[in-house]
Amino acid sequence: EAQVTQNPRYLITVTGKKLTVTCSQNMNHEYMSWYRQDPGLGLRQIYYSMNVEVTDKGDVPEGYKVSRKEKRNFPLILESPSPNQTSLYFCASSKGDSYEQYFGPGTRLTVT
């Protein structure tokens, strides 16, 4: 089944404790993105990647890091999480010539 998977689905952590949210897709898509979704603000792009080793900032990249060492994986790293990073996070992927993005199921992160 073609899909985007994220782990973990739920995470509660404390301020300053480094964490990684994994994202994997099995569709051989070139593009992958991370978004955060907050009430009243909608989906905002954090980072995106056009292919292996090629990444670029989205609209809200501060406090996040990403890497794309393999085509199928695009982890999101929070080196020192803060409470304002409490949010619902989505990973998405798309083919290199398509605007249709396929989203993962989401990761709900709470930073206390």
Place this chain on the structure above:
Amino acid sequence: QKEVEQDPGPLSVPEGAIVSLNCTYSNSAFQYFMWYRQYSRKGPELLMYTYSSGNKEDGRFTAQVDKSSKYISLFIRDSQPSDSATYLCAGTTNAGGTSYGKLTFGQGTILTVHP
């Protein structure tokens, strides 16, 4: 000002009603527009997309773009309880290259269709 503005609702309608969901955008370079549907506790999924101005119909759904007024609409005919979801509009420049990965979303409108 956000590049894409959307009334968050919530919007509640009876089954069978015609639903109109709307967005405005400010980026004149946007040429490709999409509507995503997001059910509770799920990721968004693409519902429809349109290029430049005009209408596109798919079953009970019609997407409309008016570039002169920078207005995007989604109409749902004969709405069903299964249509209850959050609807997100999005735009992109259709410049190829990196624009394939760069969508700008509105805030989303929460729709409830009650039996």
